[in-house]
Amino acid sequence: MDVVARAKELEAQGHCIVRLEIGDPDFPTPDVITRAAETAMQDGSTHYTQSLGLPDLRDAIRDHYSAVYGVTIDPEDIVVTQGTSPAMLLLFGALLDPGDEVIMPDPCYPAYPNYVRFLGGVPKLVRTRAKDGFRYREDELRAAIGPRTKAIMVTSPSNPTGAVLSVEDLQMLADIAEETGVHIASDEIYHGLTFCGEEHSILQYTDRAFVLNGFSKAYAMTGWRLGYLIAPREFVRPAEKIQQNFFLAANAFVQQAGVVALTEAQPDVARMRALYDERRRYLVPALREIGLKIECEPCGAFYVFADASDWGRDSLALSRRLLEEAQVACAPGIDFGQGGEGFLRFSYATSLEQLHEGVARLARWARMNA
Ligand SMILES: Cc1ncc(COP(=O)(O)O)c(C=O)c1O
Structure with a gap:
């Protein structure tokens, strides 16, 4: 047990x-978020939304990434989901063919290998160590990349280690992505909860990246189920199809509350x-x-x-x-x-x-x- x-x-x-x-x-x-959901429900925000998510929320996500990281995202590249977990299904579902590999750190959040296996892919674990700050070693990472490698997974801040990657780490990952053609899949769900130094998104370093993010942790909204995927353009339609067929859309009033989380709950x-x-x-x-x-x-x-x-x-x-x-x-x-x-x-x-x-x-x- x-x-x-x-x-x-x-x-x-x-x-x-x-x-x-x-x-x-x-x-x-936070109250401001709860009140926004109540108001949205009262105002009739109780129906399906677009599968990609409400335009207001996707604009707010774009504005948030622009304000915090200085990156320009097109709202068309954002798919709103019922948490970061379903966004993983969209990401790996859109990216992987059976037998494709995803590199991930060992130790890592256990859902990653489970999702990859569920979708017919192969998780390729690369050991990370406390004495290295649980960072990938570049030679080990490069050695793990093979012809079937589609993505390298990173989580910063990390569950379970609490480690935060440096600018150099992110730049190294971006360089590898540009050189080899693999994508970086960056789980940014713990952004907003960094205690030392500045926070950086992988999107500051490369466009060959998927971002997973959500409201559960920094906004204390685990039970609301709201997250999103930011994907390179060619993967948006495949991800949208998964969202449409399996989930239709995230809850309408929860999405409205998400706008207020981003704009008023900082x-x-x-x-x-x-x-x-x-x-x-x-x-x-x-x-x-x-x-x-x-x-x-x-x-x-x-x-x-x-x-x-x-x-x-x-x-x-x-x-x-x-x-x-x-x-x-x-x-x-x-x-x-x-x-x-x-x-x-x-x-x-x-x-x-x-x-x-x-x-x-x-x-x-x-x-x-x-
Ligand atoms: C690294 C990481 N990613 C994703 C999740 C799941 O987040 P969500 O509640 O948005 O599905 C968790 C939850 O613990 C997590 O630790």
């Missing part, structure tokens, strides 16, 4: 579990980001203090990926023990690939009080067991 299910079961039995395993913001969706995003950063600044040294190794300082998203191999090499067995014995839930690194084995992922999408309590419990457990 996985950690989330078992944590819920224990809670139902009356146990008080510190939940550090989930990537769902603990903040309510102060809320900044407020939540500051609170996440406060938690990060507490959690990273606190976990080091109790014996976990964090070689790559997390600079974005809301995760700390800590090497817990001194506590146990089998991360799944260790996370189960921590749940049963310390009543702390965290995600085993193996869930993110073989490259994550020996690690635990702690989410700080929860209050500082819960983080303090979780660390205290882990410290007690470590004193007795590690």
